[in-house]
Amino acid sequence: MEDKQEVLFSIRDVKKVFPNGFEALSGLNLDIYKEETSLIAGANGSGKTVLMKILSGLIQATEGEVKYKGKLLNSYKNLNTLVGLVFQEADSQILGETVEEDISFGPENLKLPKEEVEKRLLETLSSLNLNEKKDFPARLLSGGEKRRLAVAGVLAMGCETIIMDEPFANLDWPGVLQVKKIISELKEKKINLIILSHDIEKVIDQTDSIIILNKGKLMAHGSKEDVVKILDPDWGVKIYKNED
Secondary structure, three states: OOOOOOEEEEEEEEEEEOOOOOEEEEEEEEEEEOOOEEEEEOOOOOOHHHHHHHHOOOOOOOEEEEEEOOEEHHHOOOHHHOEEEEOOOHHHHOOOOEHHHHHHHHHHHOOOOHHHHHHHHHHHHHHOOOHHHOOOEHHHOOHHHHHHHHHHHHHHOOOOEEEEEOOOOOOOHHHHHHHHHHHHHHHHOOOEEEEEOOOHHHOHHHOOEEEEEEOOEEEEEEEHHHHHHOOOHHHOOOOOOOOO
16 A cells, blocks of 8 residues: 555554454454545454444444544544445335435434435435435335445435445345446545455455455455455455456
8 A cells, every 4th residue: 555545544453352252353453545445355253344343333442443534433423424334234224214214314313404404315316316216115125226225324424434234245136236336436426435245256346455354363455456466265255366
């Protein structure tokens, strides 16, 4: 990574130990940079979901320090207005009856003025190409559309960083293509993206950097080209290598 890049997340000596004694993360040190699409990969139990929860403020590290844009993560009072999480099961994020109601839910919950809620709703409907679906029942959307709605919801909260957990899970191919399009649109808007995915081949072409975890430890972090060159089968991650 170039020194001139601005650090988004700074992770230093982060350890996470659960009450049962299981050490999910062990002495993690890395920087995640602004305006990049970072892919976090690893086998089940690698610690990527735990790291995601720490970065989004859902849980705290047992030891170590996490900074977001230079400030300690736990010093932010409303981190959910900066860092948005799109869950693997998009249905779990649907809180409104219609698309319009669902997008408005977050800003309304922040007690924003009615005019600001309306402004964010209109901007988000337009930027996520959901205008034609605004009165549509949210739970009747397709899988890909539900993920688009989940992204719309976090953007309406004002989030500048989005973490997507297994965005291709349980989607048919048209749904996969929809999610890939969403990722491309977010990249164009310079949104900071962190993607957790087992389906690495579906997103590697849109990825700037790759982070590989194995049993709670950092195995590799760098550009996708550099990481693919040093892949070790023992890390539990397979990435297709183009030999041409």
